Amino acid sequence: MSKRIGMEIALAAAEAVALCKPDVVAAYPITPNTHIPEHLSDIVAEGRIDTDFICVESEHSALSACCGASGAGARAFTATSSQGLLYMAEIVPVVPSMRLPIVMAIGNRAVSGPINIWNDHSDIMSQRDSGWISLFAADGQETIDMMIQAFKIAEHRDVMLPVNVNLDGFQLTHVVEPMMLPDQKEVDRFLPAYKPYAALHPDNIVSMGALGMPDIFNEAAMAKDQALINSKKVILEVWKEWEEQFGRKYEPIGAYRMKGAEVALLTLGSMGDTAEVAVDELRDKGVKAGLLKMKLWRPFPVEELIKAVKGLTSLAVIDRSAPFGGACGPVCAEVKAVLYDQKERPAITNHIIGLGGRDIVVGDFVKIVEQAISAQKKKPKEAYEIYGVRGS
Amino acid sequence: MEKAKKWPEKWQEVNPGCMVFRPGSTREYHTGTWRSQRPVYDTGKCIKCGVCYIFCPEGCITQDADGYFMADLDYCKGCGICAHECWPGAITMVEEG
Incomplete structure (x- = not known):
C-alpha cells in the first residue's frame, strides 16, 4: 500500500527510482539535482537495491556510462542540471538515436551566465530537439509518479526511447511536500522487468552506434522522428494504467x-x-x-x-x-x-x-x-x- | 550491369537504433575508394620485417606465403604511413588514376 510521506522532493524522487530497481546509476553532482543521486547512493550503500552506482568524473561520462550499461541490457538512470546537461550534450542525442531507454531526472536550473544555480528551463530547452521524451512535473507527487512512469514508457517495445523528467530546481528539488509513495509490490505490478530489444553479448552479436552514411541518414532520422511521435500513444496508455492503479490522472x-x-x-x-x-x-x-x-x-x-x-x-x-x-x-x-x-x-x-x-x-x-x-x-x-x- | 539497390529502400526497414545484427558486414564497404595514392611494394628491398603491418591503421596489410607484406587495396585508404615507416624504403606511394 502507498505510504503518505513528508520528504524533500529530490529524496522522494530517489526513493521512486529505487522502487524501479535500476541496474546502473551513473551521475555526477551538480546543484540542484544532487540530492537525487546522493540519496540513491545511500540507498545502494544500505543494500536496499542491487545497483551498480558508478561515481563518474563528469556528466559526459555519466551519460556515456548509462549508454554502455543500457546497451548491455541494464536499466540505467542518471540525473543532472544546467551546465551538467550541457556537458552531457554530446551524448544526449545519441541515446534516442540508439533507442536506449535511459531515464534521466533534470533538476532544472539556469544556464550560465552570469553563473547562477537557481531555476529556469534554459537547460532542457537547449536539448529539446535531441529526441528524448520530456515530461514536466508540477509538484512532488508528479515527480514521484513520473519517475516510475518514465521507466515503463521508455522501455515499452513500441517506444525504446530515453525519457527525461523535469523538476524545477529548488522550487521542487529542495522543497518538502506531503506525497504518496507507492510500495514495492505496487511498483512491481505496474512496472515489468526490463526485457531489452537487444543487448551487447558475445553470444548474440549486435553492433550499436555504427556509422551512418548520407545514404541512410535521412531514413534513420525519419525512423527516430516517427518513434518519438508514435510514443505518445504509449505515454497515454501508461498514464491510463497509472490512473487505474493509483487513482491519479495524467494528461499531456x-x-x-x-x-x-x-x-x-x-x-x-x-x-x-x-x-x-x-x-x-x-x-x-x-x-x-x-x-x-x-x-x-x-x-x-x-x-x-x-x-x-x-x-x-x-x-x-x-x-x-x-x-x-x-x-x-x-x-x-x-x-x-x-x-x-x-x-x-x-x-x-x-x-x-x-x-x-x-x-x-x-x-x-x-x-x-x-x-x-x-x-x-x-x-x-x-x-x-x-x-x-x-x-x- | 544491374544497378545496386539502395538500402534501406524505405525508412521502415531501418533497424531500431540502426542496430546491426550481421557480424562482419563492414567488410562489404570498400574504403579503398577513398584513396588518392596507393602503396607500391618493392619485394627486392623488402626485408619482411612487418613494420608496415604493425603501423597500418586500417589493419589491411597481410603477409603472403613467401613472407612479403602487401596492402589489400579494397580497404587501403592511401594514408602513406606504411611508406613513411618502411625504413628499407621498399614502399613508394604513387598517384591513383
Missing part, C-alpha cells in the same frame, strides 16, 4: 478552471501551482480565466493543444527560458506553429518569467492575464516580453 495538457474560460495561461512545471491561485483570484473578480498546465513537452501534444485552446480569445504563453534574439520563447514558438493553421485561434502573448530563480508570485500571473486581455485591443510592440525587468 492539464486543465484548471478551463470551463467557460476566455483567457488562459499556459505553463510548464511548478509555476502552474502558483498560476492556479492567480486563476482563482481572477475568477473571484469575474474574469473568465483558466489555466493549461503542460506535462508532456516532447513529443509535443499537437492535437491536445488545439483542443485545449478552443473557445479562448486570449492565451498568455509563459516561458521560463529566454529566446535571445529569437522570434519568441521556446514554448510559445511551438504553440504559435501549431495554431497558425487553425481558423479560429486566440490572440497569443508571450511572457518570459522566472529566469535564474527570479520569484514568481500570484500577482505576476494576475498582471500577465490583464496584459493578455488588453493585448486584444492593442497589440504589443514586441512578440515577447521579459517580464518584471527593472527599467523596462
Whole structure:
C-alpha cells in the first residue's frame, strides 16, 4: 500500500527510482539535482537495491556510462542540471538515436551566465530537439509518479526511447511536500522487468552506434522522428494504467478552471501551482480565466493543444527560458506553429518569467492575464516580453 | 550491369537504433575508394620485417606465403604511413588514376 510521506522532493524522487530497481546509476553532482543521486547512493550503500552506482568524473561520462550499461541490457538512470546537461550534450542525442531507454531526472536550473544555480528551463530547452521524451512535473507527487512512469514508457517495445523528467530546481528539488509513495509490490505490478530489444553479448552479436552514411541518414532520422511521435500513444496508455492503479490522472495538457474560460495561461512545471491561485483570484473578480498546465513537452501534444485552446480569445504563453534574439520563447514558438493553421485561434502573448530563480508570485500571473486581455485591443510592440525587468 | 539497390529502400526497414545484427558486414564497404595514392611494394628491398603491418591503421596489410607484406587495396585508404615507416624504403606511394 502507498505510504503518505513528508520528504524533500529530490529524496522522494530517489526513493521512486529505487522502487524501479535500476541496474546502473551513473551521475555526477551538480546543484540542484544532487540530492537525487546522493540519496540513491545511500540507498545502494544500505543494500536496499542491487545497483551498480558508478561515481563518474563528469556528466559526459555519466551519460556515456548509462549508454554502455543500457546497451548491455541494464536499466540505467542518471540525473543532472544546467551546465551538467550541457556537458552531457554530446551524448544526449545519441541515446534516442540508439533507442536506449535511459531515464534521466533534470533538476532544472539556469544556464550560465552570469553563473547562477537557481531555476529556469534554459537547460532542457537547449536539448529539446535531441529526441528524448520530456515530461514536466508540477509538484512532488508528479515527480514521484513520473519517475516510475518514465521507466515503463521508455522501455515499452513500441517506444525504446530515453525519457527525461523535469523538476524545477529548488522550487521542487529542495522543497518538502506531503506525497504518496507507492510500495514495492505496487511498483512491481505496474512496472515489468526490463526485457531489452537487444543487448551487447558475445553470444548474440549486435553492433550499436555504427556509422551512418548520407545514404541512410535521412531514413534513420525519419525512423527516430516517427518513434518519438508514435510514443505518445504509449505515454497515454501508461498514464491510463497509472490512473487505474493509483487513482491519479495524467494528461499531456492539464486543465484548471478551463470551463467557460476566455483567457488562459499556459505553463510548464511548478509555476502552474502558483498560476492556479492567480486563476482563482481572477475568477473571484469575474474574469473568465483558466489555466493549461503542460506535462508532456516532447513529443509535443499537437492535437491536445488545439483542443485545449478552443473557445479562448486570449492565451498568455509563459516561458521560463529566454529566446535571445529569437522570434519568441521556446514554448510559445511551438504553440504559435501549431495554431497558425487553425481558423479560429486566440490572440497569443508571450511572457518570459522566472529566469535564474527570479520569484514568481500570484500577482505576476494576475498582471500577465490583464496584459493578455488588453493585448486584444492593442497589440504589443514586441512578440515577447521579459517580464518584471527593472527599467523596462 | 544491374544497378545496386539502395538500402534501406524505405525508412521502415531501418533497424531500431540502426542496430546491426550481421557480424562482419563492414567488410562489404570498400574504403579503398577513398584513396588518392596507393602503396607500391618493392619485394627486392623488402626485408619482411612487418613494420608496415604493425603501423597500418586500417589493419589491411597481410603477409603472403613467401613472407612479403602487401596492402589489400579494397580497404587501403592511401594514408602513406606504411611508406613513411618502411625504413628499407621498399614502399613508394604513387598517384591513383
